[in-house]
Amino acid sequence: MGADKRATRRRYSAEFKAQVLAECNVAGASVAKVAMAHGINDNVVHGWRKLARDSGAAPLDRPSEFVPVTVTAAPAHAADAGGIEVELRRGAVMMKITWPLCAAVDFAAWMREILR
Known part of the structure; x- marks a missing residue:
């Protein structure tokens, strides 16, 4: 028999989860694209979103006004x-x-x- 390989479960910090969830909450953002950009499965992110909804965690505050930005060529x-x-x-x-x-x-x- 071959060597016994055990699947390792990846752990993510609360800050990382908050960052990914904030990116998913941007208008027009795709959960699948955000997850892929971070190299994780979108089902994991959907699970995080469900846990956040079920726990009653307040969504991140969005600024109520626009911030001026200077764009250069x-x-x-x-x-x-x-x-x-x-x-x-x-x-x-x-x-x-x-x-x-x-x-x-x-x-x-x-x-x-x-x-x-």
């Missing part, structure tokens, strides 16, 4: 960049991928899934 070299380029090789097969820089978070989640 992006540097010229960032506009010229083609994106994130990755070359994957497995045996004789080679795959070259170019991912847009504006979707870097999605790329990171995709790479986590590929490298599992």
